[in-house]
Amino acid sequence: MPRWLYSVIAIVIGIGLGLFYGWVVSPVQFVDTTPASMRADYRADYVLMIAEAYHADQNTDLAIRRLAVFGSNSPADIAAQALQTGQTIGYSAEDISLLQELTRALQAYQPPPTPIEGTQKDSAPTGGAP
Amino acid sequence: MKRFPWEVIPVLAIGIGLGLLYAWMIAPVRYINTTPITLRADFKDQYRMLIAASYASTHDLARAKIRLELLGDADPVQVLSAQAQRLLASGQPFDIVQQVAMLADDMQSGVAHIPPTATTESIASVEPPTSTPAASLSGTVAPPQTAPIASPTIEIVSTIIPLTITPRPTYTPTPTAGAPAILLSNDKICNPNLTDGLMQISVIDAHHHQMPGIEIIITWDGGEDHFFTGFKPEIANGYADYIMQANVTYTVRIAESGTPVPNLVAPACTDSSGQKYTGGFHLTFQQP
Numbered sequence: 228m229p230r231w232l233y234s235v236i237a238i239v240i241g242i243g244l245g246l247f248y249g250w251v252v253s254p255v256q257f258v259d260t261t262p263a264s265m266r267a268d269y270r271a272d273y274v275l276m277i278a279e280a281y282h283a284d285q286n287t288d289l290a291i292r293r294l295a296v297f298g299s300n301s302p303a304d305i306a307a308q309a310l311q312t313g314q315t316i317g318y319s320a321e322d323i324s325l326l327q328e329l330t331r332a333l334q335a336y337q338p339p340p341t342p343i344e345g346t347q348k349d350s351a352p353t354g355g356a357p
Numbered sequence: 358m359k360r361f362p363w364e365v366i367p368v369l370a371i372g373i374g375l376g377l378l379y380a381w382m383i384a385p386v387r388y389i390n391t392t393p394i395t396l397r398a399d400f401k402d403q404y405r406m407l408i409a410a411s412y413a414s415t416h417d418l419a420r421a422k423i424r425l426e427l428l429g430d431a432d433p434v435q436v437l438s439a440q441a442q443r444l445l446a447s448g449q450p451f452d453i454v455q456q457v458a459m460l461a462d463d464m465q466s467g468v469a470h471i472p473p474t475a476t477t478e479s480i481a482s483v484e485p486p487t488s489t490p491a492a493s494l495s496g497t498v499a500p501p502q503t504a505p506i507a508s509p510t511i512e513i514v515s516t517i518i519p520l521t522i523t524p525r526p527t528y529t530p531t532p533t534a535g536a537p538a539i540l541l542s543n544d545k546i547c548n549p550n551l552t553d554g555l556m557q558i559s560v561i562d563a564h565h566h567q568m569p570g571i572e573i574i575i576t577w578d579g580g581e582d583h584f585f586t587g588f589k590p591e592i593a594n595g596y597a598d599y600i601m602q603a604n605v606t607y608t609v610r611i612a613e614s615g616t617p618v619p620n621l622v623a624p625a626c627t628d629s630s631g632q633k634y635t636g637g638f639h640l641t642f643q644q645p
Contacts, residue, residue, distance in 0.1 A: 230362065237365040238372050245376075257388055257395040262404070266390040272424070273404070276411040283414035293407060296400065 262296040267312045270297065274309035275322055278329035287336050290329060303333040394429035401428050405440055409456040418469040421460060437461035438590035445570050445587050458569045458587065458594045538615035538642045547626035547636040554601035554623040555637035559593060560586050560611065562644050567595030571644070572612035577605050583612065603635045611642055 249255070262273055274294070281290045294302040310326040318326070380386070388395075393404060405428065412421040425433040441458040463469050538560070546557070560571045569587025576582075586597040601607060601623040610617040618640060626636035 230364070233362040233365045234368045237369050241369050241372060255386075257391050259397040260388050260391040260395045260400075262396065262400055264388040264391045265393065265396075269393055269427070273407070276407045276424070279414045280407065280410035293403075296403065 263298045268316055271309040271312035274306055275326060278325040281329050282325050287332050306330040306333050393427040402440055404428060406457060409460040412460050413456045416469045418463055434461050434464045441569055442588055442590055451570050454570050462566055538611040538644045540618055541641040541643045544639045545624050546639050549628045549634055553635040556599045556601050557639040558597045559641045560595045567593045568644060569594040573597055574610055574612050575599055576608045
């Protein structure tokens with residue numbers, strides 16, 4: 228038997244052992260994942276829950292904080308994506324309406340202006356020397 | 358006898374090294390298309406809070422149940438109750454705690470206590486996706502399916518609400534400011550199986566929902582203590598208790614608003630063998 232054949236057989240046996248270990252003895256288990264990694268329909272349902280809560284409290288800031296679990300995409304984009312998924316998989320008109328309401332609110336959302344350091348006029352100190 | 362071909366060992370090691378290089382550096386595992394059951398514990402907590410917030414808005418118990426099932430909790434009611442206690446202990450806003458506790462209560466009773474706004478309502482139920490991600494050789498999961506199978510499907514079920522239920526336009530689960538909690542019952546308890554001097558307090562709302570997070574103030578000559586309902590979910594979410602000393606007169610009231618209940622002295626009781634022990638009370642308050 229040629230010597231190179233030993234190497235080929237060794238690799239094949241190694242791959243076989245690796246697959247047996249990976250698939251049978253210790254298969255991949257998905258744990259400690261994030262909402263961003265969920266399948267599109269689960270993500271859409273998550274956003275729908277946010278939309279349902281938003282419909283009651285009309286709290287855009289809270290909705291944005293809740294959507295932050297999906298990562299760095301803009302909240303409006305996340306909601307729009309969920310709306311698209313909902314339309315694709317046949318959400319009811321009521322659910323679509325809730326997602327549309329949330330999407331519109333997020334698209335129109337203007338974050339409150341934050342004061343920029345150094346642009347405010349220094350105010351004269353009160354009291355002190357006459 | 359042929360010698361063992363030792364030269365294949367370094368070849369095998371090189372192969373393994375190349376495989377690991379590919380798996381860890383070039384194409385590391387990315388988890389995609391996972392299910393809620395695999396979420397990290399804190400994300401599951403957020404998921405439950407969101408289900409509760411959604412339920413507080415829609416009062417759709419069937420949908421909330423199905424969503425909770427996605428998390429794979431063995432006993433969703435117990436998990437929700439425990440989470441409500443954790444939220445309470447960590448000083449989370451009352452309305453968030455209340456939403457989680459309310460969902461736990463309604464899950465336990467199987468009835469959405471919040472009256473609908475009409476005599477009929479649509480109950481949309483989300484069927485959990487049935488397919489599971491298929492692991493590929495590299496450890497990733499299969500790409501999303503474009504077909505609308507295994508996706509939340511919406512099923513409209515009309516349910517007739519009995520006419521005896523009065524529709525209410527809104528529901529506010531928080532205690533009504535200014536409305537004093539009333540004492541519904543004050544029962545002397547003589548039970549030798551209970552802790553001596555145990556004062557048990559239950560706080561419920563107008564709909565007989567258990568109310569967690571309610572502050573109770575107990576005073577006695579020269580002392581005062583504060584405690585909260587909701588730390589013993591295994592008994593009830595609106596339950597709290599306090600150990601009274603014998604021969605001390607206590608006054609109890611709900612902190613937010615409530616009429617004080619004075620002159621509470623742990624009663625002297627006698628068991629079946631004639632042995633004396635200190636009994637207790639069970640006070641039930643109702644927040645209008």
